[in-house]
Amino acid sequence: MTTTARVPGVTAPPLASADAIAVDKSAKVGKSKRGWKRVLTVTLLVLFGVIFLYPFIWLVSASFKPRSEVFDNALIPNTFTLENYVNVWLEAPLALWLVNTVIVTVLAAVSVTIASSMVAWGFAYFQFRGRNVLFGIVLGTMMLPGAVTLIPTFLIWNGLGATGTLIPLWAGNLFGSAFYIFLLRQFFLTLPRDLFEAARVDGASNWKIFSRIAVPLTKPALAVVLLFEAEAAWTDLMRGLIYLRDTATFTVPRGLKALVDQFGFGGEWHWEILVTASVITTLPIIILFFFGQKQFVEGVASSGIKG
């Protein structure tokens, strides 16, 4: 990742210190006009920060409110209840949905990382005729809207008898993914070639050079791919809608959509159930984010570099 140097670690200072920093800096600059600008910057940042965070706070708060108070917009619930969590658990096979989603997420993330790194290595390390044309095709597939391949892909899985199972939600990842192949190839290209030539002279096989030397050096980029795909797999709705029929096979997003159908506009208007189910759907991905926020932020930053 060429951006590593540019993006400092995301160790977050506590919110309260933001104003302190502003005062700090303005004191150093000494000019009152600069200081005033500084205060304006920080004020706007805090304002936007509150706007961006508040929906989470609202959601979590509402999930502890009884049905009649869900929409009271109170920051702290007037009546605190755990009933919603119990009810969601009783209304829906949430444990099953969570297990299904974990299975899909792990298999999707691991398989796409392994396959994409192999292919990326094939493009980065070997020199052969037609390589650039082939890599051009890899990049070209990124331009194709998913809608074009959606139906034939469904027919493939349907023909294999895989509809209704979790397989179509991840097995396509066994073949790698264009964006990750691109990302990892860029990373492999930054590694010093002498290293591999030396290993080759020592008699290391192609597979050993890849798995023992290149992969360990690529861990940061592999972590980005793993986390990106985990997020994508955890939040995917459309595949769940297309391939899953039986409630017991649902993933969490697909299940949440089923709950919206049952308790939202179309059904019984039990918003507290939806609020609570949304918290349960979102929480794992937020935990994943704090687990790897450096990777997420740097990965996103580097995805725009080519632009």
Added chain:
Amino acid sequence: MSALTLDTRPSVERPARRRARRRNVIAALLFLSPWIVGFLIFTAWPIFYSAYLSLTNYDVINSPDFVGIENYQRMIEDPKVRLALGNTLLYTLMKVPAYMLLSLALALLLDRAGRASGFFRTVFFLPKMTPPVAVGVLFLLLFNGQSGLVNSVLGWFGINGPSWTTDPAWVKPGLVLMSLWTVGASVIILLTALRDVPKDLYEAARIDGAGFWQQTKSVTLPMISPTLFFLVIVNTIGAFQTFDEAYTAFFGSGNTTYSNDAALFYVIYLFQQAFQFLHMGYASALAWLLFLIIMIITVIQVIVSRRLVHYEGGSR
């Protein structure tokens, strides 16, 4: 580099070296094999089969029935296609400029935030992690016409907020506002671009007496214009294929089927045709129209950008 020189001189190649080179190609193909197999099965064949299906009527149960260009003719007359295209276009036209302005404003703020920027960058990115289904649910809750948070806040300023989730005129603006919450990735990409602008350019501008706006206009925007252009294209393509949030909030096929014409976006209509009504042929034709439209929009944007985008030193 040395291997490359060898490759370009096949005439002096000895048999042993040629064998080594062939082994090299085989090894390369082995590494590439997952992608090659996946490309053939999940990209190349689907492209051809989808093109073929678009010329048939196909309901998955009976074999495809060739009907020529009938699906494409039907598409032109289908009022729902017009509705879905109009909705999608309007949504894209509202969302992309708002998205770009907000992400630019936030990135500029972060760039001046000093040590606090790491924290706020995390805050702005966090909503992007929320599953789109949950964003759809949040939209229904926060934008509820009677007691949603958004209208309560508007009420503080004496504004009587509209019925965002039921009034057809306000559904799309509401969805656009909700989508601004997940602007984080664009902010981070822009921030990275801002940090790459050489600092001496600002020095020079300041010496010339340029203020904040002048600097932004004459230095910052031209220098980050390739990234801005990249984001406009990516976000336009994304907005045109919007599905999850609107489908979650307004379309259902559980025990009760419900739908909302104001939120009928193109991919939602395509999805309904394919997987609710099993009109696989017609849906394939719709997919190709989408492909065509996205291509046209992208080409127009590339042409327009030739005038506006500043590439430093030509390539890269």
